[in-house]
Each structure stands twice: as structure tokens, then as C-alpha cells.
Amino acid sequence: MSLTATGIRAGYRGHSVLDDVSLSIGAGETVGLRGPSGSGKSTLVRVLALLHTPDAGHVSLDGDRIDGARHRVPADVRTRIAVLFQSPRAAADPRLSLADLIAEPLRALRRPREHVAGRVAELADRAGLTADLLTRRPHAVSDGQLQRACLARSLAHEPRYLLCDEATTMLDASTQALVATVITEQQQRTGMGVLLVSHDPALLARRADRTEDLPTPPASVR
Amino acid sequence: MTLLQIDGLSVRFRLRDAVVQAVTDLTLSVRPGELLAVVGESGCGKSVLAHALFGLLPRNAEVTGRALMGEVDVLRCGEKRLAREIRGRRLGLVPQSPATALTPVRTGRSLLAETLRAHRRDPGLADTVAADAGLDAHALDRYPFELSGGMAQRLVTALALASDPPLLIADEPTTGLDRPLVDHTLDLLRRRCDNGGAVLLITHDLAAAERVADTVAVMYASRIVEHRPAPDVFAAPAHPYTAALLDALPDRAFTPIPGHPPMLTALPPGCAFAARCPRADTACASRPGGPVACHHPLVSEAVA
Ligand SMILES: Nc1ncnc2c1ncn2[C@@H]1O[C@H](COP(=O)(O)OP(=O)(O)OP(=O)(O)O)[C@@H](O)[C@H]1O
Numbered sequence: 109m110s111l112t113a114t115g116i117r118a119g120y121r122g123h124s125v126l127d128d129v130s131l132s133i134g135a136g137e138t139v140g141l142r143g144p145s146g147s148g149k150s151t152l153v154r155v156l157a158l159l160h161t162p163d164a165g166h167v168s169l170d171g172d173r174i175d176g177a178r179h180r181v182p183a184d185v186r187t188r189i190a191v192l193f194q195s196p197r198a199a200a201d202p203r204l205s206l207a208d209l210i211a212e213p214l215r216a217l218r219r220p221r222e223h224v225a226g227r228v229a230e231l232a233d234r235a236g237l238t239a240d241l242l243t244r245r246p247h248a249v250s251d252g253q254l255q256r257a258c259l260a261r262s263l264a265h266e267p268r269y270l271l272c273d274e275a276t277t278m279l280d281a282s283t284q285a286l287v288a289t290v291i292t293e294q295q296q297r298t299g300m301g302v303l304l305v306s307h308d309p310a311l312l313a314r315r316a317d318r319t320e321d322l323p324t325p326p327a328s329v330r
Numbered sequence: 331m332t333l334l335q336i337d338g339l340s341v342r343f344r345l346r347d348a349v350v351q352a353v354t355d356l357t358l359s360v361r362p363g364e365l366l367a368v369v370g371e372s373g374c375g376k377s378v379l380a381h382a383l384f385g386l387l388p389r390n391a392e393v394t395g396r397a398l399m400g401e402v403d404v405l406r407c408g409e410k411r412l413a414r415e416i417r418g419r420r421l422g423l424v425p426q427s428p429a430t431a432l433t434p435v436r437t438g439r440s441l442l443a444e445t446l447r448a449h450r451r452d453p454g455l456a457d458t459v460a461a462d463a464g465l466d467a468h469a470l471d472r473y474p475f476e477l478s479g480g481m482a483q484r485l486v487t488a489l490a491l492a493s494d495p496p497l498l499i500a501d502e503p504t505t506g507l508d509r510p511l512v513d514h515t516l517d518l519l520r521r522r523c524d525n526g527g528a529v530l531l532i533t534h535d536l537a538a539a540e541r542v543a544d545t546v547a548v549m550y551a552s553r554i555v556e557h558r559p560a561p562d563v564f565a566a567p568a569h570p571y572t573a574a575l576l577d578a579l580p581d582r583a584f585t586p587i588p589g590h591p592p593m594l595t596a597l598p599p600g601c602a603f604a605a606r607c608p609r610a611d612t613a614c615a616s617r618p619g620g621p622v623a624c625h626h627p628l629v630s631e632a633v634a
Pocket residue numbers: 247248249250251252253278279280343345350351352370371372373374375376377378379388426594
């Protein structure tokens with residue numbers, strides 16, 4: 109069981125970012141990914157999350173080769189992979205309350221209402237969000253609070269793989285440690301595989317089972 | 331002499347069914363040449379402090395206290411005067427969320443040239459200002475959505491530098507940068523201070539604060555709980571909260587502080603850290619005061 113990218117080439121508007129890159133995340137495993145700024149870490153995350161179609165190479169999920177990206181992939185396949193992005197402001201729908209934000213994936217899977225309410229309360233508490241924050245919309249909470257709501261949301265439907273793209277860089281040390289604990293617990297319980305993109309050597313040393321490097325890009329794109 | 335003197339600043343947000351006490355009775359000053367780091371747990375009020383000074387708070391915010399830059403109280407002087415005399419000219423801001431701070435339909439170069447022009451500087455300086463922020467000139471021709479998170483971060487830093495303000499507030503300016511670029515940014519901020527400017531650096535990165543800050547203000551649940559010279563804070567934290575925060579670092583114990591910070595809609599009357607503090611006793615039911623807001627500080631000299 110693994111989420112695997114093989115021989116990926118990908119880029120934007122003609123400039124190539126990744127060339128023949130392969131990476132695999134096993135069930136229950138925590139893989140670190142590092143590389144200098146501009147080396148394509150986020151692009152690789154988007155490819156693995158089935159949000160970006162590579163120009164060459166392919167992704168396979170637990171043995172099945174996936175073709176295409178986004179809406180071309182069936183929802184029940186896409187939701188097996190969750191992503192936590194660097195900027196929660198860009199990722200969160202500004203019209204939803206934090207409680208609705210966390211509940212959305214569960215509602216999309218048509219879980220019963222009481223189940224959803226209970227699960228939202230439990231996840232919010234694990235992510236260190238106090239009750240007063242749950243009725244607020246994103247503009248009325250801090251960046252770190254919003255990121256923790258995104259974390260709760262990403263864990264709500266128990267994904268098989270969680271991809272964290274510099275997801276804790278804006279959090280203070282204590283909150284970072286809390287997020288790590290929450291993710292590790294879920295991993296132990298469900299066997300979720302985790303990709304951890306980070307520039308922080310101390311964090312990677314602490315959490316990753318192994319760490320992969322992306323090569324330095326040509327100077328012109330740094 | 332001070333560049334900025336904040337006295338008794340409080341910010342409350344009125345919500346339908348509650349009041350959020352985001353900043354409480356905050357007093358700080360920044361003098362030329364000083365790099366002041368503000369650190370503290372997520373949600374403790376750091377960005378609200380920055381937004382209050384920059385006049386960016388939403389309409390449901392209630393602000394009391396004073397924040398003087400020279401003769402001007404930036405909390406009271408009104409939007410017109412802020413726009414004309416303060417923002418960019420005397421006070422710059424690197425916002426925390428670069429992804430949303432950038433206009434999506436303009437390239438970095440056009441944003442940067444416009445800011446330079448608005449401040450009567452040569453728009454041809456765009457490449458130089460970007461390079462100062464560690465951003466390669468090639469990246470300026472891209473649209474914001476084509477930039478990596480780290481590039482967008484350096485672009486908003488460059489935009490704040492473009493007007494060359496004497497006081498710069500930088501809210502998590504190293505987010506998403508790799509080590510060499512983090513160091514580049516920190517050195518840049520330090521250099522501004524060494525050349526007579528000043529920087530208020532909001533950061534979660536305690537190692538960064540230790541490296542460049544002259545003074546550190548630690549915030550907890552809307553208040554400053556410890557404000558001392560940086561070397562002292564790191565060598566011998568005086569407030570139990572500061573000590574716990576340092577211990578949570580990945581190269582130290584990496585344990586979260588037990589429990590949650592209190593809800594800012596229902597702050598306790600006594601010490602707000604009491605529920606999580608190993609040193610708490612009955613005295614802590616009343617609010618501690620002083621430069622270290624604690625009844626039982628870890629370093630007693632600090633209180634004197
Ligand atoms: N518009 C608003 N209405 C109500 N509450 C708000 C509003 N904006 C912020 N808050 C609250 O004010 C408190 C301080 O927020 P602030 O953004 O300053 O935190 P921060 O210290 O910058 O946190 P982080 O490290 O996560 O960025 C938070 O508890 C937040 O929920």
C-alpha cells in the first residue's frame with residue numbers, strides 16, 4: 109500500500125519545474141521532503157494530490173494507476189488523499205464558519221447529522237480550537253487558528269494519505285508540537301501515510317522516518 | 331527618543347454573542363536601531379497588534395489607548411492621514427498572508443514599480459529592491475499565482491521595503507523560506523536596524539528571534555507577559571509561559587504546552603496562564619503585574 113509518483117515531469121506556462129522525479133509514501137510512514145526554494149516541492153505535492161496533471165510520468169494510489177487530475181478522478185479516490193497547504197487563507201472558503209469548514213467533507217460523504225456534529229467537536233478539540241472559535245468565519249480568527257481548522261478538516265474523513273506542504277511553518281513551537289501529536293495519533297490509529305514538506309531540519313529529524321531531497325533549480329527560478 | 335510609543339493599547343472585537351479581547355493594555359516602545367521580536371502562541375493577538383497600528387482592523391473592532399509616532403497617534407489620526415503620512419512613509423508592513431495580499435492580475439514588477447513611484451522613488455529600482463529581499467529579477471515577471479509560497483513571501487517583503495520606511499512591522503516574514511533565505515531575510519532586517527531604522531518582528535521562530543532581536547516581548551492571551559533583552563529571555567526565561575514555549579521547540583522537548591490557551595471571549599480575572607502553569611497557586615487568582623507578569627517568576631532578579 110502506497111501513494112507513488114513515478115518519473116514525473118511537470119511545470120507551468122512552458123517552464124519545467126520537475127524532471128523525472130519519483131517519490132513513494134507507504135501506509136503508516138512519514139516521509140520528509142526538502143529542497144531549496146523553487147525546487148518544485150509544492151508542485152510535487154499537487155501532482156500527488158491529483159490536483160495537477162503531470163506532463164510525463166504517473167501517480168498510483170494503493171496499486172491503482174490514476175490518470176488525469178481534479179474532477180477527472182472519482183471523488184472517492186480523490187478523498188483518500190488530503191492536503192494541508194502553506195497558506196490557510198488561500199485554501200479556506202471565506203463564507204463558511206470554522207465548524208462548517210471542518211464538516212464539509214463529512215457532509216459531502218453524506219454522513220448522518222449527529223455523526224458530523226460529534227466528529228466536528230472532537231476534531232476541533234484535538235486541534236486545540238476552543239468552542240468560541242467554531243462559529244466564526246475565517247476573517248475573524250488568526251492564521252494559526254485557521255490552519256488548525258484546515259487540519260481538522262483534512263483528518264475528518266480519515267484519508268489514507270496526508271500531504272503537508274510547509275503546513276506548520278507559521279505556527280509557534282507549542283502549536284507545531286500539538287499538530288505533530290494529532291497527526292501521529294491519527295497515523296497510529298488508521299495507518300495513514302504522511303508527506304512532510306519542510307525547511308526545518310529539526311522538525312524533519314524529529315518526525316520523518318526518512319527524508320528525500322529535490323535538486324536545486326537553475327538560479328533563474330529561485 | 332522613540333519611533334513608536336504604544337500606551338495601554340487594547341483591541342476588542344464585538345461579535346453577535348460575545349466580545350473577543352484580542353489585545354489587552356499593551357505598552358511597548360521601539361527606538362531607532364532596535365529590533366523588537368514579538369513572540370507567542372497562535373491566536374494570542376500578534377497580528378491584531380500589527381493591524382491596529384496600520385489601521386487595518388475591521389469595523390467591529392474597538393480600539394483604546396495610544397500609539398504615538400512623533401506627534402501623530404496612529405490609532406486616532408484617521409484614514410486620510412494614515413494613508414498620506416504614515417503607511418509606507420513612516421511605517422511599513424509585511425503582512426502574514428502573502429498569498430492573499432497580492433493582486434492576482436498584476437506581475438510583481440508592476441506592483442513594485444507602482445509602489446516605488448508612489449513614494450517618489452525610481453521605478454527602475456524594482457530589481458534591486460527585489461534582490462534585497464532575496465528575490466531574483468526573473469520572478470518579478472510572473473503573476474502571483476505562478477509564484478511559490480516562498481517567492482510570494484519575498485515579493486511582499488520587497489513591496490514593504492520599496493518605500494524604505496523608518497519602522498517596519500514584519501509579520502512572520504520568513505514563512506516558507508529555506509534556511510539560507512531565512513538567514514538572508516533576518517540579516518536584511520538586522521541591517522535596517524544597524525542603519526538607524528527599526529523593526530518590529532512578529533515571529534513564531536524563536537531561533538530567529540534569538541539570532542537578531544535586541545529585545546523580546548512574549549505575548550500570551552492578549553497580554554505581554556515578559557519583555558526583556560533577548561539574550562536574557564533565551565538564557566533564563568522568567569515567565570513560566572516563556573519557559574514552556576522554549577521547551578516546545580523541535581530541538582528541545584517538542585512537547586506541546588498541556589491544555590489550550592483560554593478563550594479570549596472569557597478571560598479569567600487572574601493570571602491567564604494559571605490553568606496550564608506548573609507553578610500556579612492561590613496567589614495566581616489575582617492578576618500579576620510588572621515587567622514579568624507572574625507571581626512566581628523563574629528568575630527573580632528580572633522582576634526588580
Ligand atoms: N475580526 C475578528 N473578529 C473577532 N475575533 C478576531 C478577529 N480577528 C482576530 N480575532 C481573534 O483575535 C485573536 C488574536 O488574533 P491574531 O490574528 O492577532 O493572532 P496571532 O497572534 O497573530 O496568531 P497566529 O500566530 O496564529 O497568526 C485571535 O484569538 C482571533 O481569533
